[in-house]
Amino acid sequence: MKAFQWWWGILLAFSLLAASRVFLPLPFVNEVVIFSIYTMGCSFLLGRVGFISFGQPAYLAVGAYATAFYLFYFGTNPYIGILLGLLAGVVVSFIVGPLFVRLRSDYFALVNLALAVIVFYLMQKVLADITHGDNGLWFLTNIASTPLLDLSRPNHFFVFAFLVALALWAFYKYLDDSIYGACCLATKINEDKLRFLGYSNYSVRLLAFVIANTTTALAGAMYAVYLGFVSPEMSSPSRAADPVIVTILGGVGTLYGPIVGAFAYTGMKDVISKYIGNWELFIGFLLVFIMLAGEKGIWGTLQPRLEKLFFRKRATTVDGSADSGEARR
Amino acid sequence: MDTQLLISGVIFGLSIGSIFFLMAIGLSLCFGLMRIISLDQMLYYSIGGYITYSLSLATGSVWLGALGGLVVAGIAAFTVERLVFRRIYERELTFSMITSFGILIGGIGIIKFFWGVVPRPVPVPIETQIGILGTDVPAYRLVVVGVAALVYIGIWLFLNRTITGKAIRAGIEDVEHVEGLGINVSRLFTITFIIAGSLSGLAGGLHAPLIMVDPTMGLEVLAFVFMVVIIGGLGSIKGTLVSAFIVGQVVSIGSLIYAPLAQMAPFTIMLLILLIKPTGLYGSALLKR
Numbered sequence: 262m263k264a265f266q267w268w269w270g271i272l273l274a275f276s277l278l279a280a281s282r283v284f285l286p287l288p289f290v291n292e293v294v295i296f297s298i299y300t301m302g303c304s305f306l307l308g309r310v311g312f313i314s315f316g317q318p319a320y321l322a323v324g325a326y327a328t329a330f331y332l333f334y335f336g337t338n339p340y341i342g343i344l345l346g347l348l349a350g351v352v353v354s355f356i357v358g359p360l361f362v363r364l365r366s367d368y369f370a371l372v373n374l375a376l377a378v379i380v381f382y383l384m385q386k387v388l389a390d391i392t393h394g395d396n397g398l399w400f401l402t403n404i405a406s407t408p409l410l411d412l413s414r415p416n417h418f419f420v421f422a423f424l425v426a427l428a429l430w431a432f433y434k435y436l437d438d439s440i441y442g443a444c445c446l447a448t449k450i451n452e453d454k455l456r457f458l459g460y461s462n463y464s465v466r467l468l469a470f471v472i473a474n475t476t477t478a479l480a481g482a483m484y485a486v487y488l489g490f491v492s493p494e495m496s497s498p499s500r501a502a503d504p505v506i507v508t509i510l511g512g513v514g515t516l517y518g519p520i521v522g523a524f525a526y527t528g529m530k531d532v533i534s535k536y537i538g539n540w541e542l543f544i545g546f547l548l549v550f551i552m553l554a555g556e557k558g559i560w561g562t563l564q565p566r567l568e569k570l571f572f573r574k575r576a577t578t579v580d581g582s583a584d585s586g587e588a589r590r
Numbered sequence: 591m592d593t594q595l596l597i598s599g600v601i602f603g604l605s606i607g608s609i610f611f612l613m614a615i616g617l618s619l620c621f622g623l624m625r626i627i628s629l630d631q632m633l634y635y636s637i638g639g640y641i642t643y644s645l646s647l648a649t650g651s652v653w654l655g656a657l658g659g660l661v662v663a664g665i666a667a668f669t670v671e672r673l674v675f676r677r678i679y680e681r682e683l684t685f686s687m688i689t690s691f692g693i694l695i696g697g698i699g700i701i702k703f704f705w706g707v708v709p710r711p712v713p714v715p716i717e718t719q720i721g722i723l724g725t726d727v728p729a730y731r732l733v734v735v736g737v738a739a740l741v742y743i744g745i746w747l748f749l750n751r752t753i754t755g756k757a758i759r760a761g762i763e764d765v766e767h768v769e770g771l772g773i774n775v776s777r778l779f780t781i782t783f784i785i786a787g788s789l790s791g792l793a794g795g796l797h798a799p800l801i802m803v804d805p806t807m808g809l810e811v812l813a814f815v816f817m818v819v820i821i822g823g824l825g826s827i828k829g830t831l832v833s834a835f836i837v838g839q840v841v842s843i844g845s846l847i848y849a850p851l852a853q854m855a856p857f858t859i860m861l862l863i864l865l866i867k868p869t870g871l872y873g874s875a876l877l878k879r
Contacts, residue, residue, distance in 0.1 A: 313684040360861070364868055367627055367683045367824070371816045372864060375857040378813050382853045502691055509688055542699025548692030552685065553677060 275427055278520065287415050289527065294422040295483050296507065297523035301429055302476035303504035304522075308514020309442065310469045311449030312366055316373025317504045319380040320474040322496035323353045324481030326384060326392065329491040333398045334391075337405035339412040343482040350478020354471040362466040377496050385493035392493070401489025412486055422483060426520075429476060434516055436472070445469050477504075506544065509551055512558030521560040597725040599842045605731035605800070607838020608738030612793035613811065614818040614830045615745060616786025622762040622825030623782050624679055626686035630670060632808030632815070633697035634663035634787040638794025639803040640705055643712050652715040656795030663791020664784050671783040679779065694808060701805045709804035734796050741789065742831060749827070758782055762825060814841070817860045820870055829872025 281290055299321060306312045327349030328342040336342070361372055384392045392398065404413045411417045436442045444465045447455040452462045485491050494500075503526075511522025526544075533540035551558055613631055620628045638659030645655035670693060678686055716733060719726040749755035757778055761768045769775045794807075801807065818837050822829030837856050845852030863871065 307684075311684070313687060360865055364864065367687070368820060368864065368868065370684070370687060371820055372861060374813055375817065375860055379854055379857045386849070387854070502695070505688060505691070506695075539699050539702055541695050542703065543696075545692045545694065545696025545699055549674060549689055549696065552689040552692065553674065 275423070275430075278524075279423065281524075287419060289531065291415060291419050291422060291487060293520075293523050293527050294419065294426050295480055295487060296527055297519045298422070298426050298429060298483065299477060299480035300504050300507045300511070300519035300523055301433060302473035302480075304508040304511070304514065304519045305433060305436075305476070306469065306473045307505070307508055308518075309437075309445040309449065310466060310473075312362075312466070312470070313370045313505060314373040314473075315370045315501045315505065316375070316377040317474075317477050318496040318501055319373065319377040320350055320353065320477040321481035321484070322377075322380050322384060322491075322493070324350045324478030325485040325491045325495055326481075327478075328482040328485040329398045329400065330391070332403050332485070333400045337403055338407065339404050339486045340407065343479070343486060346482025346485065347475060347479050350475040350481075351471060353478070354474040358467050358470045358474075362463065362470050374501055377501050381493055381496045384496065395493060397490050397492030397494075399490045404486065404489060415487075418487055422487070425479070425483070429479075430516065430520075437516065441465070441468070506548055508558075509548060510558055512561030512564070515558070515560045515564065517564075518558060518560045521563075522558065525559055593723070594725045595846060596843075597723055598727055599846045600839065601722070601727045601731055601735075603839040603842030604835075605734045605838075606841055607834045607836075608735050609793050609797045610811070610815055610818045610837055611738050611831060611834035612741060612796070613790045613815045614822070614834055615741070615827060616789045617815065617819050618822070618825055618827060618830045619758070619782050620786050621819070623758055623765070624675070624779050625683065626675065626679065627683055627690065628675075628783075628786065629687060629690040629812065630693040630697065631786060631790040632812050633694045634667055634790035635794035635797075635811065636698070636701055636803070636805065636808040637666055638663045638791030639712075639798040639807055640701060640710075640794075641791070642795040642798045643705075643710050643803050646712055652713060652795075652799060655712075655798075656792060659795035659798075660788045660792045663794070664788035666791075667787020668780065668784050670787075671780055675779075675783065676776075698805050698808065705805070707805055709802040711802050712798040714799040730799065734800075737792070737796060741792070742827075745785075745827065754778070754781060814856065817856050821860055821863050823870030823872040826870075826872040829870060833871060 278290070278294070281293075299317070302320075303314060303317050306314055324346035328346035331342045331345050332339065357376065361369060364372060385394055401413075406413050410421050412421060436445075444455060444460050447458070447460075448462050448465050455462055455465070481495070484495070507522040507526045508518065509522075510525055511518030511520070529544065530540060533543050537543070613635055616631050616634075617628060620626055620631075638656070641659040641662045642652060642655035645658045646652045649655070674689060674693060675686070678689055714728075714730050716728075716730045718729045720729045720732060721727070747755075749759050757768055757773050758781075761775065761778060765775060768778070794803075797811075814837065818830060818834045820833075821836065822831070822833035836859070840856045840859060841852050844855040
């Protein structure tokens with residue numbers, strides 16, 4: 262019965278997303294889907310493992326540039342490009358992960374920010390010969406059309422991105438219910454107890470770090486294929502907090518959070534910057550408000566109400582405590 | 591590399607390091623006493639810069655502007671502390687980080703609302719050059735270094751010679767004991783936060799003539815200031831001074847050797863230091879939480 266409810270939830274969320282394709286412009290929905298993939302990793306790190314990372318753009322850029330290099334210099338098949346971006350994400354996370362996950366959560370946030378800055382200048386200045394610096398790499402015309410799902414066409418790309426998001430969502434759902442997911446939560450709440458149980462905090466965190474940042478790199482690879490161009494702007498430190506904001510906006514540690522957050526964030530960015538023009542003001546104070554009002558985010562607030570509405574049962578999942586990561590279990 | 595270039599590089603590094611030091615000291619104090627990471631210090635820095643711009647335009651004196659920046663940033667810090675931080679001291683560290691980032695972003699929005707997005711130049715108050723070992727060095731940069739040195743002495747005297755300062759130092763060791771002694775910890779927090787905000791405002795005011803003020807100036811220094819705090823160790827004033835000096839010199843000398851090094855080298859050094867000593871140079875591992 263419980264499993265049925267989850268799948269019902271998945272179907273509802275994703276059919277809403279698919280339906281929005283009909284009413285909303287295609288670039289907007291594509292942006293939302295990729296952004297939600299981008300946020301999933303950050304949400305997992307923040308909500309499940311208790312690591313806040315201000316350096317997600319670094320991994321985004323790693324994935325994007327790996328894809329871009331392949332498509333610009335070597336091949337034309339976008340699928341291989343995305344696969345390479347994914348691989349680059351795995352490799353980079355395995356290189357920096359062992360160093361980073363030993364740090365405390367506050368230092369972790371800041372070394373990640375440092376990594377984002379390093380990647381930014383690496384792409385902008387040091388490797389300017391192959392990355393073309395600020396001009397970026399343009400390879401939209403290099404992307405070959407593939408049978409079945411032609412990624413060079415935005416409407417086909419949407420289907421692809423949508424399927425990827427669905428698969429990732431199911432993957433994170435599976436992680437959440439596995440013993441490993443419980444370990445992640447335990448390392449967030451009480452690492453000593455996890456050690457007593459015979460698990461290694463280090464390896465749990467390392468695996469979480471690799472999973473999350475590979476997801477982010479995948480989002481980067483998809484951005485590269487979708488836009489057909491990459492520039493160092495992607496890993497610019499001033500955009501470092503975007504995924505964190507979206508995570509908070511959607512609801513920390515909730516599974517639908519990234520989708521809801523990405524939808525709300527992209528929508529607000531579009532609407533507010535069009536009509537008011539000063540959207541930092543709005544988003545900043547919204548962030549403060551959400552944090553002060555119990556940091557449950559949009560989805561965290563809606564969830565108990567929806568459950569009440571649809572399942573006619575007492576909402577017990579979100580107990581209003583500070584720890585919404587725990588609440589969702 | 592010839593000596594002249596080196597000397598001007600060292601002076602440049604010292605002045606940049608002084609600015610970083612002024613901002614990092616506030617962050618460090620806030621972390622030490624209240625256990626918050628206050629990213630909104632970058633906002634007070636921007637406010638300091640913009641007030642300096644406006645006042646120097648109105649009165650013609652940059653010094654008056656920097657002083658005004660200090661005061662206004664202090665008032666802004668007081669307001670934010672009362673409205674927001676008061677409610678979140680008990681929460682975990684990441685919580686204050688996200689909330690203060692929200693304040694920073696929102697504050698940038700307010701700055702854009704009042705002053706627009708165009709970068710504004712601030713005149714340099716002292717145009718004279720001073721010769722050091724046969725090299726002409728802008729006097730203003732030396733003044734900046736001097737102000738930072740004065741602030742360090744002032745903070746040292748404040749923390750070691752006054753009751754409030756001693757209470758703050760004791761609070762960094764153990765807040766509950768200080769509270770148990772009958773000291774109003776809540777007022778202590780407010781005082782510390784105002785000091786931190788004012789120093790950031792002063793840093794913005796002093797830095798404004800060296801760069802142009804623009805709404806995102808806070809985000810540009812954010813990474814560097816954090817690097818200073820991390821290398822020095824969160825919560826340590828002495829560590830902040832040492833690491834501000836190191837970072838300033840690395841930025842300046844690094845850019846003389848190979849331009850892209852200026853931005854990357856400090857981060858590489860930070861990663862190395864954290865790997866060898868995860869709490870920073872002077873950070874103590876004893877800090878709770």
